Amino acid sequence: xxxxxxxxxxxxxxxxxxxxxxxxxxxxxxxxxxxxxxxxxxxxxxxxxxxxxxxxxxxxxxxxxxxxxxxxxxxxxxxxxxxxxxxxxxxxxxxxxxxxxxxxxxxxxxxxxxxxxxxxxxxxxxxxxxxxxxxxxxxxxxxxxxxxxxxxxxxxxxxxxxxxxxxxxxxxxxxxxxxxxxxxxxxxxxxxxxxxxxxxxxxxxxxxxxxxxxxxxxxxxxxxxxxxxxxxxxxxxxxxxxxxxxxxxxxxxxxxxxxxxxxxxxxxxxxxxxxxxxxxxxxxxxxxxxxxxxxxxxxxxxxxxxxxxxxxxxxxxxxx
Amino acid sequence: xxxxxxxxxxxxxxxxxxxxxxxxxxxxxxxxxxxxxxxxxxxxxxxxxxxxxxxxxxxxxxxxxxxxxxxxxxxxxxxxxxxxxxxxxxxxxxxxxxxxxxxxxxxxxxxxxxxxxxxxxxxxxxxxxxxxxxxxxxxxxxxxxxxxxxxxxxxxxxxxxxxxxxxxxxxxxxxxxxxxxxxxxxxxxxxxxxxxxxxxxxxxxxxxxxxxxxxxxxxxxxxxxxxxxxxxxxxxxxxxxxxxxxxxxxxxxxxxxxxxxxxxxxxxxxxxxxxxxxxxxxxxxxxxxxxxxxxxxxxxxxxxxxxxxxxxxxxxxxxxxxxxxxxxxxxxxxxxxxxxxxxxxxxxxxxxxxxxxxxxxxxxxxxxxxxxxxxxxxxxxxxxxxxxxxxxxxxxxxxxxxxxxxxxxxxxxxxxxxxxxxxxxxxxxxxxxxxxxxxxxxxxxxxxxxxxxxxxxxxxxxxxxxxxxxxxxxxxxxxxxxxxxxxxxxxxxxxxxxxxxxxxxxxxxxxxxxxxxxxxxxxxxxxxxxx
Numbered sequence: 092x093x094x095x096x097x098x099x100x101x102x103x104x105x106x107x108x109x110x111x112x113x114x115x116x117x118x119x120x121x122x123x124x125x126x127x128x129x130x131x132x133x134x135x136x137x138x139x140x141x142x143x144x145x146x147x148x149x150x151x152x153x154x155x156x157x158x159x160x161x162x163x164x165x166x167x168x169x170x171x172x173x174x175x176x177x178x179x180x181x182x183x184x185x186x187x188x189x190x191x192x193x194x195x196x197x198x199x200x201x202x203x204x205x206x207x208x209x210x211x212x213x214x215x216x217x218x219x220x221x222x223x224x225x226x227x228x229x230x231x232x233x234x235x236x237x238x239x240x241x242x243x244x245x246x247x248x249x250x251x252x253x254x255x256x257x258x259x260x261x262x263x264x265x266x267x268x269x270x271x272x273x274x275x276x277x278x279x280x281x282x283x284x285x286x287x288x289x290x291x292x293x294x295x296x297x298x299x300x301x302x303x304x305x306x307x308x309x310x311x312x313x314x315x316x317x318x319x320x321x322x323x324x325x326x327x328x329x330x331x332x333x334x335x336x337x338x339x340x341x342x343x344x345x346x347x348x349x350x351x352x353x354x355x356x357x358x359x360x361x362x363x364x365x366x367x368x369x370x371x372x373x374x375x376x377x378x379x380x381x382x383x384x385x386x387x388x389x390x391x392x393x394x395x396x397x398x399x400x401x402x403x404x405x406x407x408x409x410x411x
Numbered sequence: 412x413x414x415x416x417x418x419x420x421x422x423x424x425x426x427x428x429x430x431x432x433x434x435x436x437x438x439x440x441x442x443x444x445x446x447x448x449x450x451x452x453x454x455x456x457x458x459x460x461x462x463x464x465x466x467x468x469x470x471x472x473x474x475x476x477x478x479x480x481x482x483x484x485x486x487x488x489x490x491x492x493x494x495x496x497x498x499x500x501x502x503x504x505x506x507x508x509x510x511x512x513x514x515x516x517x518x519x520x521x522x523x524x525x526x527x528x529x530x531x532x533x534x535x536x537x538x539x540x541x542x543x544x545x546x547x548x549x550x551x552x553x554x555x556x557x558x559x560x561x562x563x564x565x566x567x568x569x570x571x572x573x574x575x576x577x578x579x580x581x582x583x584x585x586x587x588x589x590x591x592x593x594x595x596x597x598x599x600x601x602x603x604x605x606x607x608x609x610x611x612x613x614x615x616x617x618x619x620x621x622x623x624x625x626x627x628x629x630x631x632x633x634x635x636x637x638x639x640x641x642x643x644x645x646x647x648x649x650x651x652x653x654x655x656x657x658x659x660x661x662x663x664x665x666x667x668x669x670x671x672x673x674x675x676x677x678x679x680x681x682x683x684x685x686x687x688x689x690x691x692x693x694x695x696x697x698x699x700x701x702x703x704x705x706x707x708x709x710x711x712x713x714x715x716x717x718x719x720x721x722x723x724x725x726x727x728x729x730x731x732x733x734x735x736x737x738x739x740x741x742x743x744x745x746x747x748x749x750x751x752x753x754x755x756x757x758x759x760x761x762x763x764x765x766x767x768x769x770x771x772x773x774x775x776x777x778x779x780x781x782x783x784x785x786x787x788x789x790x791x792x793x794x795x796x797x798x799x800x801x802x803x804x805x806x807x808x809x810x811x812x813x814x815x816x817x818x819x820x821x822x823x824x825x826x827x828x829x830x831x832x833x834x835x836x837x838x839x840x841x842x843x844x845x846x847x848x849x850x851x852x853x854x855x856x857x858x859x860x861x862x863x864x865x866x867x868x869x870x871x872x873x874x875x876x877x878x879x880x881x882x883x884x885x886x887x888x889x890x891x892x893x894x895x896x897x898x899x900x901x902x903x904x905x906x907x908x909x910x911x912x913x914x915x916x917x918x919x920x921x922x923x924x925x926x927x928x929x930x931x932x933x934x935x936x937x938x939x940x941x942x
Contacts, residue, residue: 252684253675256708259687315919322892329888333881342709344720344867345627346874347618348482349510354475361468365461367892370917372457383465402475403486 094251097190104183105204105242111176112211112235115169119227122165126303129163166224173231174215180208191251196267197258199399203241206395207234209275217279221316225307229282262338270331274391276324277363281388283317284381291378314377318370321384325363332356351402355394362387454521455528463522470518474509477501481508523615530608537601545584548591548900555900555911557925565936567903573939574901574908577932583899591902600916603890610887613880621873623653626660633727633744633863638665640715640868661715662697670724670862674793683753683792690721690864706866716870723865725749725756728776728801732762734853740765744861747776748821753790754778759823760803761810766852769810773823774803774837778860801857803838805831805849897921899928908932 092100184205188195196205214230217223254263290310292298308316335356340346347353366383369375441449453459478486487507491498505512552558563570567590574592578585583594628648630638638644640663642656650656673687693701694714706712712719725747732741740762747758760772777790780800788800808828812818831849832838838846840857847854895918902909910932912925 252677252682253686256685256688260709315917318917319919326888326892329885333885336881337878338709340874341711344711344718344722344869346877349474349479350482351475354471358468358471358475361464361471365464365468368457368461368464372461374458375461398475403478403483 094190094192097186098251101183101186101190102242102246104179104186105238108176108180108183109235109238109242111172111179112231112238115172115176116228116231116235118165118169118172119224119231122163122169123225123228123303125163125165126306127301129306166227169227169231170215170218170224173211173227176231176234177208177211177215180211184208193254194264194268196271197254197263198245200241200245202267202271202395203237203245206271206274207237207241209271210234210278213272213275213279217320223279223283223316225286225303226279226282229285230279233278257342260338260342262334262341266331266334266338269327269334273324273327273331274395276320276327277388277391280317280321280324281385283313283320284384284388287313287317287381288378288385291381310377314370314381317381317384318367321363321366321387325360325367328356328360328363332360351398352394355390355398359387359390359394362390451528454525460522460525460529463518463525467518467522470515471509473506477506479507479509481510519615523612526608527612530605530612533601534605537598537605540601541598544586545593545595545898548588548593548902552900552902552909552911555913557910557912557922559910559925559929560907561910561929561933563903563906563908565939569939570903570908570936571901573935574903574932577928577935578899578901581928581931590904591900594899594901595897596899597894597896597915599890600894600896601891603887603894605887607884607887607891610880610884614877614884617873617876617880621651621871621877623651624873625869625871626650626654626656627867627869630866630868631723631746631863632665632667632866633746634667634669634861636667636744638866640664640717645868661717663715663717664695664701665714665719665866666693666701667691667862667864668693668703670864672724672793676792683794685793688721688724690724706864716872718869720867720869721864722867723749725754725863725865726776726778726795726799727861727863728758729858729861730760730801731856731858732760732766732770732848732853733856734766735851737854738765740853744863746863750775751790752793754793755790759821761812761820761823763810763812768807768852769812770848770852771806771808771810771823771825771828772803772838772855773806773825774801776801776860795860795862797842799842799860801838801840803832803840803855804834805838807831807850807852895920895924897924899925901928901932 184195187201187204191197191201195201211230211234214223214226286307287310289298289301290304290307290313293301293304294310298304307313335353336346339348339350339353362383366380366387369380369383478484478490480487490507491502501507505514509515549555565573571587571590571592575585575587578592578594581596583596584598585592585594587593626649628645630644630646632638640660642648642660648656650659667690669691671687671689671691672685673689674683675686676683688708690706692704692706692712694704694712695701696715704712704714706719706721708721711721727744727746729744730741731739734740741760745758745760747756749756756776756778758774758776762770762772775788777788777798777800779790779792779794779796780788780798781791782788788802791798806823806825806828808825811824811827836849838855840846840855842857842859845854845856896915897918898913898915900909900911908929910925910929912921912928914921
């Protein structure tokens with residue numbers, strides 16, 4: 092097969108994966124809706140029992156059990172769909188790499204393609220460890236959205252061009268892959284932190300209508316989960332920064348020069364360092380640290396999109 | 412960073428801070444020493460450090476929004492030209508050199524002072540902890556993590572002895588208190604934490620030293636031309652405050668023998684993509700012979716304690732200007748700066764002496780010229796071909812060399828000059844052509860075209876130190892984030908054995924570890940029991 096054919100198959104795989112993610116997203120939404128219905132408040136059960144005219148002693152419905160341990164059918168189906176989407180997605184990434192005869196993350200389209208794949212993979216693997224299916228809506232939604240945006244906006248501009256000399260280095264494989272991995276963990280961590288903020292408000296008696304939130308771990312547990320995911324992201328980001336500096340020394344003649352991308356890599360690192368310290372500072376646990384994690388992830392997204400597209404600098408490899 | 416107390420110390424933290432606060436509240440009249448103490452406590456507190464950390468992130472952002480003198484001097488120049496009023500305001504704030512402004516420096520210096528103020532007492536504390544025995548077993552274990560109570564199948568003494576062995580084999584430091592064993596492990600967590608934060612100080616110091624004892628210089632080197640590592644041979648040079656460029660530069664020489672670029676044309680877009688750049692050099696150190704060496708992007712040359720990087724390339728038309736009598740008044744290869752991917756290039760030639768007036772040429776070089784229907788030239792490829800063309804506009808007058816305004820060799824200041832050629836009359840030369848200058852001033856010949864490379868020469872004696880400290884920081888970070896510090900107790904109480912643990916910092920696996928310990932202890936006891 093010619094590289095063009097392989098690239099076409101890869102694109103088809105990208106479309107297919109996006110479509111499967113959209114379906115998975117819908118099923119995840121249905122799951123949350125069902126959780127809301129199942130977690131109907133006590134009062135309604137009582138009313139129903141009275142209306143049926145039963146003279147039996149009114150048995151108070153037990154408080155909604157934390158159904159976290161037993162995922163609903165919809166949640167299982169949606170996760171299975173996500174895995175199917177991921178398999179197709181990984182195939183698309185691999186085909187892209189074979190077509191281009193290099194690592195499939197050398198321009199913005201490829202970074203988005205591989206980055207979303209890693210994000211979904213981190214989510215799927217995280218589910219083996221803890222049930223985080225409640226993040227499915229967020230992860231599949233974000234993956235489908237980013238893949239669509241990347242295919243529409245970035246695909247036509249990039250052919251299978253050979254790597255320019257500055258990118259011809261083993262560090263391309265390492266530095267960029269580690270950055271993508273970090274982004275995957277940060278995106279999952281941001282999802283957890285966002286749910287934590289919502290859960291916190293609900294636990295404070297606000298948001299009574301978000302009943303499905305009763306099936307989600309407590310804000311404290313969410314914070315702990317988010318922390319563990321973000322800490323791995325931070326570790327990977329530290330490696331991104333150091334590997335990037337080593338490569339910059341080889342390719343550009345200095346290990347650090349406050350290039351726009353370097354500035355943002357630094358900003359992101361410092362924000363997440365702040366996040367880690369916030370967790371150990373009185374008055375900064377809970378909401379504040381969650382907001383820091385979200386600010387950090389926003390900076391990651393900003394770094395990938397706005398900085399690549401609108402800022403000039405040495406990291407001008409978007410292929411656009 | 413604030414280091415003082417990341418997750419580990421969280422249990423003691425609030426109490427300590429509270430005492431500090433109440434003490435201040437009780438003593439509203441602070442003497443100067445008290446006030447200094449108060450300042451120091453505030454500065455080294457975790458919260459201040461956290462705020463400084465977030466400020467540092469915020470303060471770095473402007474450095475990406477406007478061009479920086481250090482990384483993009485051209486961008487700064489263009490900004491000033493585009494928006495002179497705004498430039499004045501932003502420049503007064505130092506935004507064009509964000510990372511060396513007083514406010515940015517103040518933030519990171521305060522942060523590092525705060526950091527050091529944390530590291531020192533904490534190192535002392537940790538040093539004491541390393542020598543201390545595990546603490547006394549609490550009276551009641553029931554409220555601690557993973558509390559387990561099982562029947563004791565053996566006598567108390569056997570159970571306690573065995574407990575000691577099991578805990579020791581799991582890497583715990585143990586101490587017996589009555590019929591119980593108190594154990595602690597994971598001291599490396601705090602060690603790693605201290606290493607991480609100390610290494611950050613090391614990185615900062617090494618970066619500073621590298622800046623003071625290092626230098627960086629640029630040189631545009633045309634084929635055949637030798638370069639010697641002395642100050643006068645650099646196009647631009649920035650030396651650290653602690654070096655004297657007249658004496659500190661190690662002697663070595665470089666010469667560009669040939670430059671071999673490799674391109675590939677995309678059959679659909681017809682665009683040319685560079686595949687490889689090879690600068691074939693000859694190099695010589697003091698007293699040695701010329702030896703060949705190749706510099707590529709991503710593969711710098713190490714020589715004389717410095718690294719030589721290939722950062723650019725282009726063409727330098729070799730031009731000779733003669734006066735009406737045929738006497739040579741200018742001869743040289745003039746580097747033209749590439750403007751697009753096909754090395755359509757721009758440059759200027761200055762002829763200050765030998766003719767009736769000073770002459771300046773400004774124009775373009777096309778390595779592979781093609782003409783559009785309108786007659787305008789473009790370069791079809793970055794390859795030097797027989798279609799190479801040099802187009803020049805001619806100016807007569809004051810080049811501005813006397814007052815320094817015309818000092819830049821890549822631009823022509825035409826304010827005091829008269830243009831002798833219209834756009835249509837521009838001189839167009841192929842290699843080997845000789846054309847008459849306007850007004851019978853003489854002739855200009857394009858003898859040939861040389862290639863040139865842009866070289867960056869760096870010397871940073873602290874570079875490996877920066878890397879070393881960075882790697883130490885990574886090691887410290889890994890151990891401080893992923894090694895759990897925990898205390899364990901095994902206690903024999905009236906025919907039962909109790910197990911429990913206490914986390915010091917983030918330790919999600921503690922309950923499981925207590926269960927594993929109970930199991931391991933039980934197995935050890937079973938092995939002992941006579942069957």
